[in-house]
Amino acid sequence: MQTATTLDVLRTSIAKLRENGARIGLVPTMGALHEGHLTLIRRAREECDSVVASIFVNPTQFGPNEDLDAYPRQLAEDAAMLEAEGCAFLWAPEPQEMYPDGFVTSISVSGVSEGLCGAARPGHFDGVATVVNKLFNQVAPDMAFFGEKDFQQLAVIRAMARDLDLTRPHVHSIVGVPTVRESDGLAMSSRNRYLSEGDRAAATTLPQSMKTAIARIEDGEPVAPVLAALEGELLQAGFASVDYAVLADSASLAPLERLSGSPARLLVAARIGTTRLIDNMAVCA
Numbered sequence: 001m002q003t004a005t006t007l008d009v010l011r012t013s014i015a016k017l018r019e020n021g022a023r024i025g026l027v028p029t030m031g032a033l034h035e036g037h038l039t040l041i042r043r044a045r046e047e048c049d050s051v052v053a054s055i056f057v058n059p060t061q062f063g064p065n066e067d068l069d070a071y072p073r074q075l076a077e078d079a080a081m082l083e084a085e086g087c088a089f090l091w092a093p094e095p096q097e098m099y100p101d102g103f104v105t106s107i108s109v110s111g112v113s114e115g116l117c118g119a120a121r122p123g124h125f126d127g128v129a130t131v132v133n134k135l136f137n138q139v140a141p142d143m144a145f146f147g148e149k150d151f152q153q154l155a156v157i158r159a160m161a162r163d164l165d166l167t168r169p170h171v172h173s174i175v176g177v178p179t180v181r182e183s184d185g186l187a188m189s190s191r192n193r194y195l196s197e198g199d200r201a202a203a204t205t206l207p208q209s210m211k212t213a214i215a216r217i218e219d220g221e222p223v224a225p226v227l228a229a230l231e232g233e234l235l236q237a238g239f240a241s242v243d244y245a246v247l248a249d250s251a252s253l254a255p256l257e258r259l260s261g262s263p264a265r266l267l268v269a270a271r272i273g274t275t276r277l278i279d280n281m282a283v284c285a
């Protein structure tokens with residue numbers, strides 16, 4: 001596996017990868033890789049000839065009181081994991097390479113980025129949209145792979161790519177890959193490592209309560225009391241607060257008071273200890 005830390009090296013290497021018509025798959029990450037990321041790499045390998053992974057802890061998507069400095073960084077370990085999965089290329093720029101002095105541009109996607117995590121983390125999705133747009137321009141992949149774990153992020157990236165005409169000629173498709181879970185159901189996340197032993201045990205209530213809530217909603221129970229019960233269960237289990245527990249339209253992410261026949265999603269963000277966990281699951285309409 002080759003690694004580039006500068007744009008010049010990236011561009012030359014990508015041009016070489018592409019020489020004999022290879023289809024390139026991009027897997028953007030912030031590192032601290034786990035099985036969820038490796039699943040994205042495997043899916044990209046199935047669908048493309050060469051896989052490029054990026055590792056960049058993007059400062060512009062962290063708020064002033066968020067965990068940018070504490071965010072886990074383990075480049076050598078991540079590179080070894082990528083190599084073992086057959087990733088062809090690692091793009092690992094420093095912040096100065098991505099955002100040189102004088103950088104003044106930001107992409108803002110309205111609508112899908114406004115509620116849910118967008119409400120709790122102002123500016124977060126502007127940072128995501130801007131860096132992903134840059135990654136698409138830098139690598140010009142045929143396909144790009146993102147986890148459904150960050151369901152709102154995926155919706156924001158799809159909207160940005162559609163509105164800025166990024167899906168032709170290069171990023172032919174943006175692929176959402178189902179969430180990978182621990183054996184007790186907790187969605188894998190780089191932030192799970194922050195959980196104390198007790199909080200990790202309690203965190204399993206999140207997917208369990210979501211499944212119960214989904215079964216009740218699918219059975220036709222009114223949505224609001226079911227969501228209130230879900231919040232109550234999380235607080236009872238030791239979660240400090242629930243940022244949101246929302247039934248939403250899968251495409252627009254607009255909140256739903258009842259199932260309407262189109263695909264729906266249950267999305268939850270809740271804090272336990274110092275960690276904010278998010279999860280989402282499909283709800284059959």
Ligand code: PAF
Pocket residue numbers: 028029030031056058061128131132150153
């Ligand atoms: O999901 C992530 O790891 C990040 O938000 C992404 C898409 C790599 C952009 O920094």
